[in-house]
Amino acid sequence: MTNQMLSKVEGNVLILEREFKAPRELVFQAFTQAEHLKHWWGPRGWTLPVCHLDFRVGGVWHYCMKCEDKNLGDFYGMESWGKGVYREIVEPEKIVYVDYFSDAEGNVADNMPATDVTLTFIETDSGTKIINRAEYASAEGLKQVMDMGMLEGITETWNRLVEHLESIQKNG
Numbered sequence: 001m002t003n004q005m006l007s008k009v010e011g012n013v014l015i016l017e018r019e020f021k022a023p024r025e026l027v028f029q030a031f032t033q034a035e036h037l038k039h040w041w042g043p044r045g046w047t048l049p050v051c052h053l054d055f056r057v058g059g060v061w062h063y064c065m066k067c068e069d070k071n072l073g074d075f076y077g078m079e080s081w082g083k084g085v086y087r088e089i090v091e092p093e094k095i096v097y098v099d100y101f102s103d104a105e106g107n108v109a110d111n112m113p114a115t116d117v118t119l120t121f122i123e124t125d126s127g128t129k130i131i132n133r134a135e136y137a138s139a140e141g142l143k144q145v146m147d148m149g150m151l152e153g154i155t156e157t158w159n160r161l162v163e164h165l166e167s168i169q170k171n172g
Contacts (some may be wrong), residue, residue, distance in 0.1 A: 004018070005155055005158055006018070007151060009142065011139050012135060012136045012139045012142050013133060013134065013135045013136070013142070014133075014136075014142055015132070015133050015134075016131070016134075016154060017131050017132075018158055019124060019126065019127055019128065019129045020127050020128050020161065020162060021126060021127040021162075021165070021166075022127050022128060022165040022169060024093075024122075024123045025092050026128075026165065026168065027092075027121055027127075027128040027165065028091065028092035028095075029092075030161060030164065030165065031095060032055045032095070034053045036164065037051055039160075039164045040157065040161045040163070041063070041065070042153075042157055043065075043152070043153040043156040044156045044159070044160065045067055045068060045071070045072050045075075046065045046067050046068065046069070047066050047068050048063055048064070048065055049064055049066050050062070050063055050064035050104075051064075056086065058085070058086065059086050060083060060085055060106070061082075061085075062082075062083050062084075062102065063082050064080070064082075065080045065082070066078070066080075067079075079104075080101075081101070081104055082100065082102060083102040083106050084098065084099050084100070084117075085097060085098045085100075093120065093121055094121065095119045096117070096119075098114055098115065098116055099115040099117050099134075100114050112144070112145075113136050113137060113142070113144055113145060114137070115136055116134070116135040116136075117132065117134050117135075118131075118135075119132055119133075120133075
């Protein structure tokens with residue numbers, strides 16, 4: 001059992017895998033309920049002051065990550081808006097959605113690549129393995145977000161998810 005995230009790039013697709021020591025239903029809820037997401041979504045030092053979640057096929061998740069950590073220099077005070085549109089939901093096994101960069105009104109940022117995301121939740125002997133398959137329209141689009149530090153951001157985000165799941169199970 002490793003706490004490490006595995007990542008591989010195949011052309012325009014980024015595949016991430018990580019195992020979490022928590023039941024599949026709980027891990028699934030952590031990705032689908034605003035009360036959970038507010039505790040862990042985003043890199044360390046960032047909060048989720050806005051999290052509007054309509055978790056159903058065709059529903060929209062509109063959120064804002066804000067950097068609250070003065071130690072992060074130029075990022076301090078920055079806001080990053082995102083919008084997900086759910087395409088398929090198989091509870092508690094799979095979530096398919098399109099992830100966009102957006103503004104505060106939910107308008108999609110045309111200059112940034114959209115991502116087709118498939119999250120798969122697999123029960124294991126010691127918890128739940130998540131496979132996150134992110135497909136971009138082009139390898140250039142994937143490179144654009146990788147160059148922005150997306151992989152580091154996801155690693156920190158999933159580290160925060162580990163801590164959130166531990167605290168729920170300890171205090172639950």
